[in-house]
Amino acid sequence: MTGRQQRSSSPRPFRRISAVRVLCTVAAGASLVSGCGVLPGGPGGSREPVTVMTWAPEGTPATNMPGMPAMAKAFARWVNAAGGIDGHELRVLTCNERNTSSGAADCARLAADKNVTAVVGSYSQHGNAFMAPLEAAGIPYLGGYGVAEREFSSFVSYPVNGGQAALLAGNGMQLGGQCGPVSIVRPDTITGDAMPELLNSGLSKGKNDGDDTSGKATDIRAAEDATDYTASAERARENAATAQDGCVTAVLGDRTETFFDSYRRLPDTGSGEDVRISSVLGSVGQPLVDRTGGSKGVFEGAYVTGWYPQAKDPAWRPMREVIQKHAFDDTSIDPADPGVQTTWIAYTALKSVIESIDRDTVSSGTLSHALDKGAKVETGGLTPTLRWRYEDMLGSPGYPRIVNSEVTFQVVRDGELVALKDGFVDVRGTLSDAGRSA
The missing domain is CATH 3.40.50.2300 (Response regulator)
Structure with a gap:
């Protein structure tokens, strides 16, 4: 594997793409980015909030994954109701990448424009379109669905499965x-x-x-x-x-x-x-x-x-409980859908890594550093132990960054x-x- 490129210390400025709709965790419906997160005075820790993004195609004539951003918002409601992740309120922005390369690039540029800490649990087959903006901004791509080859070669990608x-x-x-x-x-x-x-x-x-x-x-x-x-x-x-x-x-x-x-x-x-x-x-x-x-x-x-155990395996019980209590009867979230399951695992990894950092402010740089230096993630038997050190990776010319090949x-x-x-x-x-x- 070639040596890693140096991450920039701050995101590259990008023009905001007004056509991209952003959803947030405050309400069951859509809103603009301003006001995203938990309601004022609601639960959340005293530390700085952590803002992340999840994207997936919705309403397209081909593949659609509406359950992934919906699962991300339910996860945020769950952790924020308990005081956040290690005291950090989790704010989730979502984006419809429309199953097009331009849509994927728009979502990635918006993530950079909003200075998100990470893109988590997302789906897009247009890796060449979305990965370059994330690399330029130094934003980690944690737990993508695994359909794009760039997810297994980019230095900002941290996959949780072996992909397609x-x-x-x-x-x-x-x-x-x-x-x-x-x-x-x-x-x-x-x-x-x-x-x-x-x-x-x-x-x-x-x-x-x-x-x-x-x-x-x-x-x-x-x-x-x-x-x-x-x-x-x-x-x-x-x-x-x-x-x-x-x-x-x-x-x-x-x-x-x-x-x-x-x-x-x-x-x-x-x-x-x-x-x-x-x-x-x-x-x-x-x-x-x-x-x-x-x-x-x-x-x-x-x-x-x-990739994972069958849908009725007891290891999925925590996810099912979160869906039941925090999804507000959102019918787009199917616990048997591998997209929903991947988003759950990706956010489980995010939570674990943030807890290991134990800082008042978590940036894309500190998150990437923790991942590169061997932050260990247990998923309750849904995957093997996840770790993204160089020695944990497959190293194959085609899929160098795979860490879970099961x-x-x-x-x-x-x-x-x-x-x-x-x-x-x-x-x-x-x-x-x-x-x-x-």
């Missing part, structure tokens, strides 16, 4: 031990272009006794925002049905449901009936399984790879996502192989 790279590598390992020919249906985007190599690396690792029958997956590109995927579904099933135990995996975000609806509607040709389907959490989750028929739906028996194997059984394999599976070696070949 770990999911694809893990999905390949999961399918390599179960499937013959595999088809992968993925978005025809720059982000999607990296998926087949990661899946194939996992397929190779997952083969039983060196069996080479699984080979490489057939790569099927599809529009990210299509309303029908019949042609892609036909091709995927046709390839998977060429031999016994074929599998189709689809990683299309919100459009995964649309794809498998098209797949379900394919005419019965007498072949492909035994093909199993698969995906990763974020594209398939318990809510999708429920609304598509549960045990009688298309996802019964599907293989799913995730995933979980799950399966839909009787309409419920349950563990296929107890505990976590470490895909560190698979990611290293994929990174060297990238």
Whole structure:
């Protein structure tokens, strides 16, 4: 890994982007930045407030993650009701990055303009657009969702999971031990272009006794925002049905449901009936399984790879209690959504690191210094211990800053996502192989 660049001591000034709407933790609705935080005279410590930002796409024709900023605001209400984080009132600004590179850049510039301490628990696939403004301002990006490659290479990024790279590598390992020919249906985007190599690396690792029958997956590109995927579904099933135990995996975000609806509607040709389907959490989750028929739906028996324990694991109880008491019946927060879960873990990490700093004022610089020097975060079994020292990082050319390379194997059984394999599976070696070949 190359040496780290020097962080600037103060944010670079940026022009405020007036088109970006900012929400805050004061009310359930929207407001301007002024007045954000807890109500005057409300709970909060005597130390200086800590202001952070969470962004995610909302109201777009492709992937939407409204539960992430909503979870961030609920977390702030929770900690502020108990006096803040180590006496610091937590103020949360939120931003809609609109699933566009310009929107992501606008949110990052706004974060710099507002001099936030960190961007926490956010989602954007446009890493090249948002990371440069954060790097210029020295603002740490803590616990991003993991869909952008820059999250695993930028010196201001501190990931809490292995991102989409770990999911694809893990999905390949999961399918390599179960499937013959595999088809992968993925978005025809720059982000999607990296998926087949990661899946194939996992397929190779997952083969039983060196069996080479699984080979490489057939790569099927599809529009990210299509309303029908019949042609892609036909091709995927046709390839998977060429031999016994074929599998189709689809990683299309919100459009995964649309794809498998098209797949379900394919005419019965007498072949492909035994093909199993698969995906990763974020594209398939318990809510999708429920609304598509549960045990009688298309996802019964599907293989799913995730970052964290299944949604009903007791380790999620603290998050569920916070949602119940502080989300004010916000229906956008689904505790089974991996975006919501990632935001919870990211804010758990923020809380832990701020408590370890023990200063009256916490800046982006002091937070980054604490992270770089080995602040240790325990997440109650939702992840391994998180730490972002140089020696904790994967160091792979493609994903140097990954510190958590573990995933979980799950399966839909009787309409419920349950563990296929107890505990976590470490895909560190698979990611290293994929990174060297990238």
